Amino acid sequence: MVSKNPKIVAFCCEESGMPAYEHAVSLGLDLPDGLKVVALPCGGKAETGYLMKALDEGADAVMVFACYEGNCKYVRGNIRAEKRVNYLRERLEKIGLSPEKIVFCPVAPASGQRFAELVQREVDTLLGA
Amino acid sequence: MSGQQAVLRIPAGTSELKEVSIQPSVIVAGDHPAGLLMAEHLADLGVAVTLMVPFPTLEEVVAPYRVIASADESVAGLLQEVAERVSQHAGITRVTQADLVDISGWWGDFSVQARIGEDLKTFHTSGIAMAYRGNPVDLPGIPVQEGVLPFTDFLSGINLQTGALAGKAESPKQVVFLLDAGERDEKWASVAAIRVGVFLKRKFGTQVFILCRELKVSVDEMEQDYRAARESGIIVFKYRQTPRVEKGSGGLRVVFEDAAAISSHGPSEITLDALDVVVAQERLGLSEDRAEVLRKLRIPLEDGVAGPNNPQFTGRTPKKGVVVAGDAWFPEYPTDAAMTALSAAQELYKWVGKGTYQVDAYRVAEVDPSKCATCLTCFRICPHDSIRVERYGERNVYITQGAKEGATWEAARVKIETCDGCGLCASECPAKAIQLIYYPDMEVLDFLAKNL
Amino acid sequence: MIIAEQKPIEEILEMLAPHKKILLAGCGACVTVCQAGGEKEVGVLASQIRVARQEAGNPIEIIETTLTRQCEPEFMDEAKDLMNDVEAVLSIACGIGVQLMAQTFYDKPAYPGLNTSFLGFPEEHGVFTERCAACGNCVLHLTGGICPIARCSKSLLNGPCGGSQDGKCEISKDVDCAWQLIYDRLKALGKLENLAEIIPPKKWITSRDGGPRKIVREDLRI
Known part of the structure; x- marks a missing residue:
């Protein structure tokens, strides 16, 4: 059961996801209180262990905010992150959970609006499910 | 509410600074004029430069660009005399008929193997700049046949005095430039076709046709040059599908559908007949052995x-202390290639010019050799080629009974001088043997435990 | 090295259905290297099982550990204390590790979390292929260093068969014909005459056909 105020962990790349979050805050955009933000040096540091552990600890969903393809400062961190997310989504389906509990979201640093929208969309998905 | 969320930030600051001294020396290698420009720039800044070119003279490095230089003053200004200046520069050691074969090591301590004539010789250097010409890989969509010349062959084969192509007595009556049949977004051929086209038309009266999908004019002064081309009688067509090039009566024939024509009678097909020469823009890429040198350094190649x-770092590669320019970076018009070369040289100067550097031994990854299974995952995934397997661990998982006291075991080791602390290795390590010193897993796991 | 892959998670959940508290034990050797059963996989799989059981309203407690190697009796000691507290062990080592667990902790069920697949190597990172069938009677010196037992679909000793097409095996266009590879290698070595020699029928007694195998080295016994 997902509560009215779902717990979402956002793993944020320091180069894109984190600035996007800060941007959303500076714009005063609505972000749910249940959002927990974890900064990572690169989207590629979002390891499968972290993502599953977050769900294991009780998060309703996990979002990975990383750079767009071709923009990774470390060449392939974002691609690795996306592949891990896809792997875990498949696994979630097999254990009877919605794959939407783990999503990969490429963002640009100055896209607070998009950050807030993506989080809101995730909240809607969770509550609708 | 915005800003009310629990946030785990990456710990700021540093604790462990390590001083490393780096000899201000570089090896610049390659057959592209960008190499000469980088060598000159770095030598002017006081770096000890060893320049390796695969030819007997430096003049041969710029020779294929003489036609463009004749047609374009700004290129002439760059290339004229650069070979001469570099060949006399006191800060540059010139090694001719030399080609890089292999590179190993790290920023500040590269070992470079070069083939000089018939011999192999090893050099040591702090930084490396590579500037290679592209080799024609293929002519996209156009069958190779007599009379169809790759653009670079055309540029290097034409006689500036007579306008004649290699093996011919007189200049061709017409030239067709067939552009951007490939997928990649390159501008050099558009610019070169316009400028060289005007030059040929004015000097030798050559009739020039330019066939393109799109003419890329987003280059300095190209609007004026395009106008000059139209005024001097150069005809530009836009095609939809790659034109057919075939043998016709009295020369080559090029057939294509004119994308600009508006006709009520269906597609409008245009035929150019009895052509002497069709110059086709080829796809340029590194030769296999040069690509192999880059791959060994884990510098990713695309196409x-x-x-x-x-895209963000002109000339810079993920391997600290190595920069790439010329077509090896991206096929560019000479003036653009020169800009790339200069920013690449400055990037390299940043890494080898200062003498001493403070390296942060805290914001890096560290391997626990006793847990390392030497699976090579980190070695393979490190974007900066900063991890090697070395024999230094006191024990590892393969330890057996009766091992000698003081024996050491192989384990991965991070070279802290070139580690950027991205954490890719730590997140992929199947044995959980790698941690970011400044941001260990426990920080993240504790945060999750406390806030969920 | 031994290559293994994780069992389908549904199968693992079914095995664990009767239990409320288990030990999940990884292995630090081959299965760590092939990314199926090392410490990282232990953490990820434990979380997945817990999440699935939580969702099903039937929570399970999982203790996580990774042994240095599960194929040596001495290393079993590393799990001894942990085994006292649990009902069963889910081992994500190869079949050797699972059996050693079962043998060592005789009174508690040991479940396999992996399928032990084959003896092979990573062709590239993340792509594993079989190279050795452990037949107990090596013929690589006759076949250009390419094993017809492990790499020919029919394990032919005198190939190829009629199913070799354009260098590929008839079972799939992704499978190289081992005998094509053998021919190419022998040609490169200038040893094509090897092919004229008929390799006599193999004594399969050294393989599985002779029953469970055992090697006794008196010189090594302590």
Whole structure:
């Protein structure tokens, strides 16, 4: 059961996801209180262990905010992150959970609006499910 | 509410600074004029430069660009005399008929193997700049046949005095430039076709046709040059599908559908007949042995060149202390290639010019050799080629009974001088043997435990 | 090295259905290297099982550990204390590790979390292929260093068969014909005459056909 105020962990790349979050805050955009933000040096540091552990600890969903393809400062961190997310989504389906509990979201640093929208969309998905 | 969320930030600051001294020396290698420009720039800044070119003279490095230089003053200004200046520069050691074969090591301590004539010789250097010409990989969509010349062959084969192509007595009556049949977004051929086209038309009266999908004019002064081309009688067509090139009566024949024509009678097909020569823009890529040198350093290539993977950092590669320019970076018009070369040289100067550097031994990854299974995952995934397997661990998982006291075991080791602390290795390590010193897993796991 | 892959998670959940508290034990050797059963996989799989059981309203407690190697009796000691507290062990080592667990902790069920697949190597990172069938009677010196037992679909000793097409095996266009590879290698070595020699029928007694195998080295016994 997902509560009215779902717990979402956002793993944020320091180069894109984190600035996007800060941007959303500076714009005063609505972000749910249940959002927990974890900064990572690169989207590629979002390891499968972290993502599953977050769900294991009780998060309703996990979002990975990383750079767009071709923009990774470390060449392939974002691609690795996306592949891990896809792997875990498949696994979630097999254990009877919605794959939407783990999503990969490429963002640009100055896209607070998009950050807030993506989080809101995730909240809607969770509550609708 | 915005800003009310629990946030785990990456710990700021540093604790462990390590001083390393780096000899201000570089090896610049390659057959592209960008190499000469980088060598000159770095030598002017006081770096000890060893320049390796695969030819007997430096003049041969710029020779294929003489036609463009004749047609374009700004290129002439760059290339004229650069070979001469570099050949006399006191700060540059010149090694001719030399080609890089292999590179190993790290920023500040590279070992470079070069073939000089018949011999192999090893050099040591702090930094490396590579500037290679692209080799024609293929002519996209056009069958190779007599009379169809790759653009670079045309540029290097034409006689500036007579306008004649290699093996011919007189200048061709017409030239067709067939552009951007490939997928990659390159501008050099558009610019070169316009400028060289005007030059040929004015000097030798050559009739020039330019066939393109799109003419890329987003280059300095190209609007004026395009106008000059139209005024001097150069005809530009836009085609939809790659034109057919076939043998016709009295020369080559090019047939294509004119994308600009508006006709009520269906597609409008245009035929150019009795042509002497069709110059086709080829796809340029690094030769296999040069690509192999880059791959060994884990510099990713896309479509045979290093640029597209690294759009933010001109000339810079993920391997600290190595820069790439010329077509090896991306096929560019000479003036653009010169800009790339200069920023690449400055990037390299940043890494080898200062003498001493403070390296942060805290914001890096560290391997626990006793847990390392030497699976090579980190070695393979490190974007900066900063991890090697060395024999230094006191024990590892393969330890057996009766091992000698003081024996050491192989384990991965991070070279802290070139580690950027991205954490890719730590997140992939199947044995959980790698941690970011400044941001260990426990920080993240504790945060999750406390806030969920 | 031994290559293994994780069992389908549904199968693992079914095995664990009767239990409320288990030990999940990884292995630090081959299965760590092939990314199926090392410390990282232990953490990920434990979380997945817990999440699935939580969702099903039937929570399970999982203790996580990774042994240095599960194929040596001495290393079993590393799990001894942990085994006292649990009902069963889910081992994500190869079949050797699972059996050693079962043998060592005789009174508690040991479940396999992996399928032990084959003896092979990573062709590239993340792509594993079989190279050795452990037949106990090596013929690589006759076949250009390419094993017809492990790499020919029919394990032919005198190939190829009629199913070799354009260098590929008839079972799939992704499978190289081992005998094509053998021919190419022998040609490169200038040893094509090897092919004229008929390799006599193999004594399969050294393979599985002779029953469970055992090697006794008196010189090594302590």
